Amino acid sequence: MILDKLADATRRRVEALKAQTPPEELKSRALAMDRGAFPFEAALRAPDIAVICEVKRASPSKGVIAGEFPYLDIARDYEKAGADAVSVLTEPDYFLGHPDYLSGIRAQVGLPLLRKDFILDDCQLYESKLIGADAVLLICALLDTETLKSYIGICDSLGLSALVEAHDAPEIRSALAAGARIVGVNNRDLRTFQVDLGNSVRLRPLVPGDILFVAESGIKTAEDVGLLRRAGVNAVLIGETLMRSGDKKAALRELRGMA
Numbered sequence: 001m002i003l004d005k006l007a008d009a010t011r012r013r014v015e016a017l018k019a020q021t022p023p024e025e026l027k028s029r030a031l032a033m034d035r036g037a038f039p040f041e042a043a044l045r046a047p048d049i050a051v052i053c054e055v056k057r058a059s060p061s062k063g064v065i066a067g068e069f070p071y072l073d074i075a076r077d078y079e080k081a082g083a084d085a086v087s088v089l090t091e092p093d094y095f096l097g098h099p100d101y102l103s104g105i106r107a108q109v110g111l112p113l114l115r116k117d118f119i120l121d122d123c124q125l126y127e128s129k130l131i132g133a134d135a136v137l138l139i140c141a142l143l144d145t146e147t148l149k150s151y152i153g154i155c156d157s158l159g160l161s162a163l164v165e166a167h168d169a170p171e172i173r174s175a176l177a178a179g180a181r182i183v184g185v186n187n188r189d190l191r192t193f194q195v196d197l198g199n200s201v202r203l204r205p206l207v208p209g210d211i212l213f214v215a216e217s218g219i220k221t222a223e224d225v226g227l228l229r230r231a232g233v234n235a236v237l238i239g240e241t242l243m244r245s246g247d248k249k250a251a252l253r254e255l256r257g258m259a
């Protein structure tokens with residue numbers, strides 16, 4: 001199962017990170033930063049469905065998506081195209097990402113940034129703050145309810161928003177019990193890589209209206225976005241479809257049904 005491989009690779013990265021900088025130092029540097037006003041959550045409360053545009057070079061299910069990868073241009077194009085937030089894959093082994101992509105984009109783009117990675121250790125939360133993230137992904141399949149709760153507490157102390165990813169009803173219950181304010185439902189089953197937008201539609205009613213709901217993965221057309229909008233989803237997270245489009249502005253207008 002791909003998640004096990006990702007978790008193993010992540011544990012090795014965590015050890016390297018800790019060897020490079022003592023965790024106490026990461027923590028104190030991160031806590032010394034401005035806490036901010038949770039701009040990622042504010043962006044998701046847009047009147048219409050919000051669109052989080054993802055900077056993604058490759059994935060385990062699709063292989064290399066973008067051979068050429070001018071990530072700064074891509075993020076700037078998303079901003080010019082009217083994205084509400086940007087998601088940046090920083091996982092190096094399977095997604096060919098890097099933390100430097102996020103810090104580079106932070107320096108040039110004003111939108112709220114989500115760090116997309118596999119968080120297994122609190123030092124990665126401090127690292128996320130230090131590289132300029134406004135939000136992090138926490139995956140229910142990797143973290144039990146107690147750990148989620150403690151990580152959300154650390155995120156709160158840093159001014160980071162937590163997008164808590166679930167893919168079934170028990171994981172949604174865990175996210176809510178942990179105090180998630182943003183729940184993401186992955187439409188891609190990580191065991192089979194099959195995509196089913198019906199997953200978000202079916203699980204939407206399990207999340208109370210005051211909690212933000214993000215539909216993730218496999219969103220390709222204005223019809224897809226329309227279906228999710230009608231289901232009461234607050235935001236969609238779109239990677240591959242936008243990465244493959246030459247004209248981000250036209251693609252985003254089209255997806256929003258404004259073409």
Ligand SMILES: O=P(O)(O)OC[C@@H](O)[C@@H](O)c1c[nH]c2ccccc12
Nearest residue numbers: 186216217218219237238239240241
């Ligand atoms: O490229 P897509 O199918 O539009 O999907 C984007 C995003 O949802 C996907 O990259 C994703 C969702 N959850 C994740 C967890 C880890 C890494 C990546 C992801």
